[in-house]
Amino acid sequence: MIMEKNVDELLRRNQLSVTGSRRKILELFLQQDGALSHSDIEKKASEKFDRVTVYRTLQAFVEKGLIHSIPTSDNSIRYALCKDECTGGQHRDDHVHFICNVCGNTMCLEEVVVPGIKLPRGYVAQQVEMLVSGICKSCAAR
Amino acid sequence: MIMEKNVDELLRRNQLSVTGSRRKILELFLQQDGALSHSDIEKKASEKFDRVTVYRTLQAFVEKGLIHSIPTSDNSIRYALCKDECTGGQHRDDHVHFICNVCGNTMCLEEVVVPGIKLPRGYVAQQVEMLVSGICKSCAAR
């Protein structure tokens, strides 16, 4: 269980003023290990925030390096907590993302590192993202 | 240069009846080697099709395995031609996709194969997608 103190401190450490919505949304991320989309957040938040506030909060979190976005093929960006070392918009992300075709959840496989690849001459890689879809651990177990 | 005959035949070979919009949209894909988003198509098509028609055409093309979708982190799915062997919705795609941060184009790097990865015990992979962003050949040359 996460204490309120931690959330507040986490926000402050990232140069974000502590407000109700930021606290609540950050708690949602901490309470769960999967990724959340904008609409997930609107659904899960008990008290309702304005849609605009959610957009702006997510944007602020990404900019400060608190969360990172995960591309999907269904037109709904998902966000997940960054594990430390990401600050000031510069996101360094070397793990694989997994999307379960059964439960629909998106999760970070922190322990699976994205393999390096060799691009054709002339191309410069700046970021590499690896998305695996299939059946997740808990869905496969059933 | 692609002849009209080819386009028609390509459509027929994929069990799609030949219509004006399908012909035109397929030509757009053939004329270019990058990927196209829905809005790209609306912009590029000289004659204007109804937005709904474009959506339905893209959907039909994906179902028949003529094109495949490429996930992005900017909430706009892009589509690219499948190189043969994709039929009836079952898309087998083993190449890397590249998104240029300068020109914004998305392209298939057919020659770069997505490396295999080892997932944690319990996970089943069904599809793997690799997205590299950076600077493309033509932008880097300048």
Place this chain on the structure above:
DNA sequence: TAACTAAATGCAACAATGTTGCAAAATAAA
């Protein structure tokens, strides 16, 4: 070729998603 059938198109209406400006409220600083 003409007639028929099935499919595709365009329109309208709508739903969902994302953006901007601005006044009110809340936070952080003095």
Place this chain on the structure above:
DNA sequence: TTTATTTTGCAACATTGTTGCATTTAGTTA
């Protein structure tokens, strides 16, 4: 406590995606 700055919520709007239905078109058959 007061002040300065930031955040919030609202309204209005823009963009994107969906659905039902009548009309048109393509493929098929006679």
